[in-house]
Structure formats: structure tokens, C-alpha cells
Amino acid sequence: MAKAAAARTGVDGTSSVEDAVRAVRISSRRRQLLDAAVAVMERTGFHQMSMQALAEEAGVSVGLFYKYFGNKEDILLAAIVDILEKFRDQLQPAMDLAGDDPVEQLIAGFRQYARIVDENRDAVVLTYRESRTLDAGGRERIKQLEVETAGPMREAILAAVDAGLIRADVEADLAVFDLMMLAHGWALKQWHFGAEFGFDAYVEAQLRMALPAMVIPERLAGYLAEI
Structure with a gap:
């Protein structure tokens, strides 16, 4: 039972289930941001795209975009x-x-x-x-x-x-x-x-x-x- 418990717990003390949930949330959030970026770039083009427009499209803060992507070029490449x-x-x-x-x-x-x-x-x-x-x-x-x-x-x-x-x-x-x-x-x-x-x-x-x-x-x- 100790081995089973260890398998369910990561090195930082978090459970594998928590890790999996966190990974799904990150993937889902990233998908949300990329979908918003594609929609904005389709309307305005890359060069006219602003981080504020991206945030408004996704319904999030500008800061959240920067949490996932370093700049506009990173978003385009992604x-x-x-x-x-x-x-x-x-x-x-x-x-x-x-x-x-x-x-x-x-x-x-x-x-x-x-x-x-x-x-x-x-x-x-x-x-x-x-x-x-x-x-x-x-x-x-x-x-x-x-x-x-x-x-x-x-x-x-x-x-x-x-x-x-x-x-x-x-x-x-x-x-x-x-x-x-x-x-x-x-x-x-x-x-x-x-x-x-x-x-x-x-x-x-x-x-x-x-x-x-x-x-x-x-x-x-x-x-x-x-x-």
C-alpha cells in the first residue's frame, strides 16, 4: 500500500491526479488563447494585432497571455x-x-x-x-x-x-x-x-x-x- 501511495504522489508532494488535472487546465487555457489569437489575426492581420485585442477576444487579462507567451511573435509561431x-x-x-x-x-x-x-x-x-x-x-x-x-x-x-x-x-x-x-x-x-x-x-x-x-x-x- 505504501508503494501505491508513493506512485500516486509526485516528488513535490502533489498527487498524480492533481498533476493530470493541472496539465488539462493548462492545455485547455492554452487552447483558449490560441483560438482567440487566430480569430484576431484573421480579422486584423498579425501586424495590427494588439495584446489588448487578444485579451478581450479570449476574455482574460493581458498578463495571462504573457504568462503563456513571451510576445506576439511567440503567439504567431504557436x-x-x-x-x-x-x-x-x-x-x-x-x-x-x-x-x-x-x-x-x-x-x-x-x-x-x-x-x-x-x-x-x-x-x-x-x-x-x-x-x-x-x-x-x-x-x-x-x-x-x-x-x-x-x-x-x-x-x-x-x-x-x-x-x-x-x-x-x-x-x-x-x-x-x-x-x-x-x-x-x-x-x-x-x-x-x-x-x-x-x-x-x-x-x-x-x-x-x-x-x-x-x-x-x-x-x-x-x-x-x-x-
Whole structure:
């Protein structure tokens, strides 16, 4: 029983349950502040954004923002990193659920990527519009996250080439870049495409254009029938 009690108590005397609750509160508060920052930057742009406007949007004090972020640049970087980490962390699990067929994994990856775009349209637009504002270190971190994000779909394409399901002349990096841009288009041009397509229809239409450029003709009809 002493061992169990020790396991429940941290080195500073706090319980593991208290630590977990504190971590959830910090995560929730940080999410609240980042959501407010994205909303304000979407309206005003980064350079016109003030800490007071951020505080008013989030319904907190300016001092609380400074507790979590050192300055405006830190907030911008955190907002961009946040969306890129969602892409990185959620893509592979969605693809794993698609089974062993690498083309079906690729389709599932594109759907999930586009779904994250749909759920974070303002943040995606913000990334395009404001990432150039970051310093060299921030831009380098963004580049690395983008490479990590592309990894699962790139590996699926290479596996599909090896399996003879995708043409050998398909360049994996270019193909992944094109798929990512198609998904980003839902955020960048949603004001236009949203009047014609629902989200699922948009994803299906993009897949029906993208897959014929990659999949061997003998297998194309089967994959299109499952979209």
C-alpha cells in the first residue's frame, strides 16, 4: 500500500491526479488563447494585432497571455505550429485504419488531412498569410513540421509504387505536395467552392482528379468506386 501511495504522489508532494488535472487546465487555457489569437489575426492581420485585442477576444487579462507567451511573435509561431502538429499527429492513425492497401491508406490520409483543414480553416489561411513574418528559427521549425506532415502519405505512395499499384514514374514528393495543396484549397477558396460543394463532395471531386494521375489503369476503377 505504501508503494501505491508513493506512485500516486509526485516528488513535490502533489498527487498524480492533481498533476493530470493541472496539465488539462493548462492545455485547455492554452487552447483558449490560441483560438482567440487566430480569430484576431484573421480579422486584423498579425501586424495590427494588439495584446489588448487578444485579451478581450479570449476574455482574460493581458498578463495571462504573457504568462503563456513571451510576445506576439511567440503567439504567431504557436498558432502555426499547433495546426501543423495536428496534421502530423492525426494523419498516420487515420491511415492505419484503412488496412494494408497503400492506395487506400493514401486516400484515407488525404481525407483526414482535408478534414483537419476544414476544422481549422482560419488557422490554415493564417499559416499562408503570416508565416513569412516569423524569424529564421521559426521558419525552419515550420519547414521541418511540413516535412514530417508529408511523411505518411509519401510513404504510402512509395509503397504503392513498389506494389505496382501506382505508376513508377510518379514522383512521391510532388504527388504529396499536390494533394496537400488540394486540401488547403478548401480553406483558401472555401468562399468560392463552399457555394458549390459540401466538404465530402469537395474531397471526392479532388480524389477523382488526383487518383487517375497516379494509379495504374487496371486498378483505377476499383479505387474510384470506393470513394
